[in-house]
Amino acid sequence: MIDHNIEECSTACFHPELTAQVKAAMPGEPLQEELARLFKVLGDQTRIRILNALYRSELCVCDLTSILGMNQSAVSHQLRVLRDAKIVRSRKQGKNVLYSLDDSHISDLIRLGSEHVQEEKG
Amino acid sequence: MIDHNIEECSTACFHPELTAQVKAAMPGEPLQEELARLFKVLGDQTRIRILNALYRSELCVCDLTSILGMNQSAVSHQLRVLRDAKIVRSRKQGKNVLYSLDDSHISDLIRLGSEHVQEEKG
DNA sequence: TCATCATATGAACAATTACTCATATGATAA
DNA sequence: TTATCATATGAGTAATTGTTCATATGATGA
Numbered sequence: 001m002i003d004h005n006i007e008e009c010s011t012a013c014f015h016p017e018l019t020a021q022v023k024a025a026m027p028g029e030p031l032q033e034e035l036a037r038l039f040k041v042l043g044d045q046t047r048i049r050i051l052n053a054l055y056r057s058e059l060c061v062c063d064l065t066s067i068l069g070m071n072q073s074a075v076s077h078q079l080r081v082l083r084d085a086k087i088v089r090s091r092k093q094g095k096n097v098l099y100s101l102d103d104s105h106i107s108d109l110i111r112l113g114s115e116h117v118q119e120e121k122g
Numbered sequence: 123m124i125d126h127n128i129e130e131c132s133t134a135c136f137h138p139e140l141t142a143q144v145k146a147a148m149p150g151e152p153l154q155e156e157l158a159r160l161f162k163v164l165g166d167q168t169r170i171r172i173l174n175a176l177y178r179s180e181l182c183v184c185d186l187t188s189i190l191g192m193n194q195s196a197v198s199h200q201l202r203v204l205r206d207a208k209i210v211r212s213r214k215q216g217k218n219v220l221y222s223l224d225d226s227h228i229s230d231l232i233r234l235g236s237e238h239v240q241e242e243k244g
Numbered sequence: 245t246c247a248t249c250a251t252a253t254g255a256a257c258a259a260t261t262a263c264t265c266a267t268a269t270g271a272t273a274a
Numbered sequence: 275t276t277a278t279c280a281t282a283t284g285a286g287t288a289a290t291t292g293t294t295c296a297t298a299t300g301a302t303g304a
Contacts, residue, residue: 014184022178023189027236032174034239035232036167043162044292048154056144061251062136067145074293076252081292086242095250095301105238110157112234114149116227117156120208166262183281196263198282203262217271217280245304252299260291269282274275 041085042109046070046078050099054088055107060096163207164231168192168200172221176210177229182218 026032041047046068053059053067061079065072079099082088089102101107148154163169168190175181175189186197201221204210211224223229 014182014188018179018181019185019188022175022181022185025178026171026174026189031236031239032170033167034242035235036165036170038165038235038239039161039170040165043158043160043165045155045158046292048158048161049148052148052154053144056147057140059140059144060136063141063144066136066141067148071294072251073253073295077292080252092301095248097251103238105234105241109231109234109238112227112231113157113160114153116225116231117153117160119227120156168262193264194281195265195283199262202282214271217278219281247302247304249302250300253297255294255296257294258292261289262287263289264285264287266285267283270280272277272279274277 038085041081041087042106042113044078046074047082048110050075050078050082051087051101051106051110054099054101055110058098058100060093060098062096064099160207163203163209164228164235166200168196169204170232172197172200172204173209173223173228173232176221176223177232180220180222182215182220184218186221 042051049068050064053064059067061072061075064075064079068075079088079090083090086102087106088099090097090099092098164173171190172186175186181189183194183197183201186201187194190197201210201212205212208224209228210221212219212221214220
């Protein structure tokens with residue numbers, strides 16, 4: 001849904017050849033859309049806390065409820081978001097459902113992001 | 123604003139020692155909050171497209187306007203979000219303002235995220 | 245079977261957000 | 275100075291989202 005009614009800068013403002021080069025080198029829209037969706041899922045404190053917990057151990061919903069200090073419904077809703085994004089995986093064990101991280105990339109992303117955040121503070 | 127009225131599971135449901143261990147090993151809340159904020163900023167397709175463009179070259183707002191096919195106001199608003207998050211940097215050159223990535227961690231994050239997304243497709 | 249427990253989910257609501265429109269700012273050129 | 279151009283920004287709005295409440299599902303044990 002890209003609007004092509006661009007108000008092009010009058011003359012010397014923009015750099016046509018550079019712009020064309022960059023435009024040609026850009027990743028495809030579907031990839032960028034999925035990438036944004038991935039980051040959006042990571043962009044919530046509750047979900048980050050869930051992932052930081054699951055990074056340390058496989059846990060059932062009830063454990064997470066206790067660790068996060070949130071009610072079960074809220075936790076389950078966020079777990080669904082993470083499951084849909086294939087960031088966490090679940091398996092049943094009796095009455096419980098155990099969750100764990102689905103993908104090593106995710107912990108790498110969290111590690112890298114944490115480094116950035118920590119360095120920025122200094 | 124953590125609610126401590128947790129409905130603790132009756133008995134054998136949750137694993138107290140494990141839960142305590144994980145709780146103790148969790149990163150501090152401020153770090154997790156900032157991390158979530160960082161990912162939230164990355165979690166928008168327009169901003170991802172801006173970053174993918176700036177990854178390839180320093181560009182003025184007008185260039186970005188052309189590359190993204192969006193109007194100047196929308197681009198400037200998103201650039202502000204990125205500037206506030208210290209993800210991009212700007213410098214004046216005549217009437218133009220040139221933007222570039224502020225931090226190498228960001229391109230690493232985008233690279234890593236892209237890998238994840240691409241592998242997931244297969 | 246029925247009761248209970250852990251988890252999942254739909255609806256509703258408040259808060260946030262990305263875009264548009266209009267206008268302001270600040271630099272250059274005449 | 276005044277006009278013009280590139281960019282920034284405030285207000286308004288539609289869409290999205292995180293939480294809560296109530297309820298459903300599905301497994302276990304009696």
